[in-house]
Amino acid sequence: MATPAVLTHPESLKRPAGPSEYAKHPVNTALSKKEKAALYTKMARIRHFEQRCIRIYQQGKIGGFLHLYVGQEAVAAGTISLLGKHDHLITGYRDHGHGLMVGMSMNECMAELTGKVTGCSQGKGGSMHYFAPDKNYWGGHGIVGGQAPLGTGLAYAVKYMGLKGSCLAYMGDGAVNQGAVHEAYNLAALWDLPIIFVVENNGYSMGTSQERSTAHPGCLAKRAEGYGMAWDVINGHDVYEVRAKTAEALKRAHEESKPTVLEIFTYRYYGHSMADPDKTYRDKEEIKEYRDQKDPVLLFEKELLAEKVLTAEQVQAINEAAMAEADEAAAFADASPDPTVADITKHIYWEEDNRGPKTTSRGTIIFE
Amino acid sequence: MPVISYREALRAAMREELKRDEKVVIMGEEVAQFNGAYKVTEGLLKEFGPKRIVDTPISEAGFIGLGIGASMLGIRPVMELMFWSFSYVAFDQIVNNAGNIRYMSGGLINCPIVIRGPANGGTNVGATHSHTPEAILASHPGIKVVCPATPYDAKGLLKAAIRDNDPVYVMENTILYNDKGEVPDEDYIVPLGVADVKRVGTDLTIVAHGRAVITSLKAAEILEQEHGVSVEVVDLRSIRPLDEETILASVRKTHRALLVEENKPFCGVDAQVAYLIQSKAFDELDAPIHRVSSIDAPQIYCKRLEDQQLPDVNRVVREALKVLA
Numbered sequence: 001m002a003t004p005a006v007l008t009h010p011e012s013l014k015r016p017a018g019p020s021e022y023a024k025h026p027v028n029t030a031l032s033k034k035e036k037a038a039l040y041t042k043m044a045r046i047r048h049f050e051q052r053c054i055r056i057y058q059q060g061k062i063g064g065f066l067h068l069y070v071g072q073e074a075v076a077a078g079t080i081s082l083l084g085k086h087d088h089l090i091t092g093y094r095d096h097g098h099g100l101m102v103g104m105s106m107n108e109c110m111a112e113l114t115g116k117v118t119g120c121s122q123g124k125g126g127s128m129h130y131f132a133p134d135k136n137y138w139g140g141h142g143i144v145g146g147q148a149p150l151g152t153g154l155a156y157a158v159k160y161m162g163l164k165g166s167c168l169a170y171m172g173d174g175a176v177n178q179g180a181v182h183e184a185y186n187l188a189a190l191w192d193l194p195i196i197f198v199v200e201n202n203g204y205s206m207g208t209s210q211e212r213s214t215a216h217p218g219c220l221a222k223r224a225e226g227y228g229m230a231w232d233v234i235n236g237h238d239v240y241e242v243r244a245k246t247a248e249a250l251k252r253a254h255e256e257s258k259p260t261v262l263e264i265f266t267y268r269y270y271g272h273s274m275a276d277p278d279k280t281y282r283d284k285e286e287i288k289e290y291r292d293q294k295d296p297v298l299l300f301e302k303e304l305l306a307e308k309v310l311t312a313e314q315v316q317a318i319n320e321a322a323m324a325e326a327d328e329a330a331a332f333a334d335a336s337p338d339p340t341v342a343d344i345t346k347h348i349y350w351e352e353d354n355r356g357p358k359t360t361s362r363g364t365i366i367f368e
Numbered sequence: 369m370p371v372i373s374y375r376e377a378l379r380a381a382m383r384e385e386l387k388r389d390e391k392v393v394i395m396g397e398e399v400a401q402f403n404g405a406y407k408v409t410e411g412l413l414k415e416f417g418p419k420r421i422v423d424t425p426i427s428e429a430g431f432i433g434l435g436i437g438a439s440m441l442g443i444r445p446v447m448e449l450m451f452w453s454f455s456y457v458a459f460d461q462i463v464n465n466a467g468n469i470r471y472m473s474g475g476l477i478n479c480p481i482v483i484r485g486p487a488n489g490g491t492n493v494g495a496t497h498s499h500t501p502e503a504i505l506a507s508h509p510g511i512k513v514v515c516p517a518t519p520y521d522a523k524g525l526l527k528a529a530i531r532d533n534d535p536v537y538v539m540e541n542t543i544l545y546n547d548k549g550e551v552p553d554e555d556y557i558v559p560l561g562v563a564d565v566k567r568v569g570t571d572l573t574i575v576a577h578g579r580a581v582i583t584s585l586k587a588a589e590i591l592e593q594e595h596g597v598s599v600e601v602v603d604l605r606s607i608r609p610l611d612e613e614t615i616l617a618s619v620r621k622t623h624r625a626l627l628v629e630e631n632k633p634f635c636g637v638d639a640q641v642a643y644l645i646q647s648k649a650f651d652e653l654d655a656p657i658h659r660v661s662s663i664d665a666p667q668i669y670c671k672r673l674e675d676q677q678l679p680d681v682n683r684v685v686r687e688a689l690k691v692l693a
């Protein structure tokens with residue numbers, strides 16, 4: 001096996017999970033109680049939204065692929081909670097958590113899953129293709145690694161326009177072996193682009209463990225060295241640590257216009273997608289261990305209880321509210337209409353959808 | 369009117385658009401310091417500087433994808449591919465990303481990107497460098513494809529492409545780069561989706577695009593001189609959108625059609641045009657539709673044979689006479 005003897009993992013991951021070593025980091029102490037509670041609420045909302053999706057999928061209302069984010073909540077929550085006006089993000093197909101974090105509503109997210117016209121993409125994208133450009137969220141992309149060059153382009157545009165901003169381009173641990181990702185790394189480093197490549201390392205690409213897919217020098221982030229990029233490894237079960245280390249990368253992007261690769265160690269509780277029976281490549285004990293010891297939502301909950309930011313009653317109320325919101329979203333999706341047959345041929349071309357004095361193209365563009 | 373080359377016409381289009389809109393950026397391999405692999409972008413770096421004219425590494429998936437991402441935020445990149453043949457390593461970006469994002473986002477995002485470069489055989493460079501992917505790409509809703517045959521159209525179509533808010537892929541031809549023609553100095557565009565009758569005739573319609581137009585015009589001359597036949601040549605200029613009306617109007621007049629293109633025969637642009645004619649003007653036809661395409665094989669290296677693999681004037685004349693028989 002190509003796995004090196006010395007693994008470069010986050011220090012905090014080498015010890016049993018306890019109170020966060022990053023609670024005192026300025027980026028976290030800067031949070032008010034209200035902001036901390038809001039961050040926890042967002043993580044709980046992702047958790048309950050995803051779990052509600054399972055039921056709807058099992059009822060046969062969600063088609064295609066459904067990749068759940070359960071277990072990985074602290075990654076999207078920690079990173080996105082830091083973003084400002086000119087910070088953009090783009091990810092792969094495991095994209096619900098990011099969508100909810102940027103402020104997409106459960107309703108539009110759920111309706112998209114069931115292919116309804118009230119969905120964020122009017123039923124044209126599905127689970128893997130959420131978009132909210134008004135919230136700087138550029139998708140939701142189904143081809144592994146294909147979003148990395150796009151994210152690099154978003155960072156390029158931010159820099160071109162002279163804005164102090166960045167792009168966070170997320171991908172999985174399997175995606176790092178795509179050529180497009182390496183091309184993006186090279187361009188980002190070559191042109192000093194304000195981008196953070198966030199590798200959400202959940203240990204598996206579908207049913208292939210990282211050991212079986214990837215030759216690496218101790219960790220995946222270290223590949224950045226080949227391009228002269230900064231990198232870091234992060235314990236993705238601890239939202240405070242995610243925030244603390246991502247903040248440094250953001251600073252690098254904002255102040256120096258330099259790229260970073262962050263590898264965030266995380267874990268997914270369910271199969272790769274709902275189509276994965278999850279029986280062949282990992283044992284139940286492993287999943288149980290993560291659930292019991294390293295659950296990012298529970299760990300943050302404990303943290304906030306200890307900090308007296310939240311009471312047990314408040315925690316319960318937050319979770320109940322999130323469940324109720326997911327229920328309402330399910331009902332909303334149920335009650336929403338499908339797109340029409342006429343809708344099939346809309347949103348293909350800007351020029352067709354915006355015919356007017358400013359458009360010049362003519363001729364037949366949609367064929368019989 | 370000034371007479372300039374196809375290459376200069378393309379450059380003029382870029383210069384004018386660079387001046388008109390500061391969001392326009394030229395990007396590609398060797399476009400800046402080297403002045404362009406075919407000198408299409410010659411002098412632009414000097415005039416506009418390195419922010420607007422950007423040399424990229426040999427990394428088509430990376431830089432084309434970057435251009436598409438930048439276009440989502442409102443930059444208007446004009447990307448040069450050294451050959452459209454190299455688009456194949458960036459196919460995911462070109463098709464899945466540029467072509468689908470508007471649709472998958474329910475119209476929230478658009479990609480106003482232009483990708484341009486030569487797509488032609490006939491240059492003795494072998495199979496990997498001689499692809500003509502206009503039909504492949506035009507078969508994807510969400511993508512627009514144009515193929516200028518003359519300097520006038522090269523400038524007008526490229527300017528229209530740069531102003532268009534959808535992805536437009538401009539397929540040029542290295543053999544045409546030195547062709548000269550009248551090109552106005554002033555601002556004009558050739559709208560996408562408007563074909564051009566390059567020669568008026570009454571007995572036979574030839575539909576062609578790209579360099580096949582030039583070949584067809586030469587054949588039409590011979591057909592007139594030596595066979596007394598009056599041929600109309602319709603230059604598609606734009607593959608998608610497609611000017612169906614101009615094709616049909618010509619066929620309704622001549623009642624006979626020959627389709628000429630430099631693509632390989634299987635599912636070429638002519639397949640779409642032939643379908644159109646038979647479905648909308650079947651009763652107008654006095655003879656079956658014929659076509660001339662490249663001989664169906666990977667592009668051969670040997671120059672003598674490659675010239676015969678491509679549609680040449682003789683083959684077009686021969687096939688025209690069959691349609692007229």
Ligand SMILES: Cc1ncc(C[n+]2csc(CCOP(=O)(O)OP(=O)(O)O)c2C)c(N)n1
Nearest residue numbers: 094142143144172173174175202204205206
């Ligand atoms: C180019 C491409 N190849 C294969 C697939 C099928 N596929 C979808 S997700 C996936 C695994 C990716 O794993 P990873 O990058 O670790 O992300 P994760 O699913 O763990 O979030 C595969 C093989 C795809 N969507 N795109």
Ligand SMILES: [Mg+2]
Nearest residue numbers: 172173204205
């Ligand atoms: Mg993975």
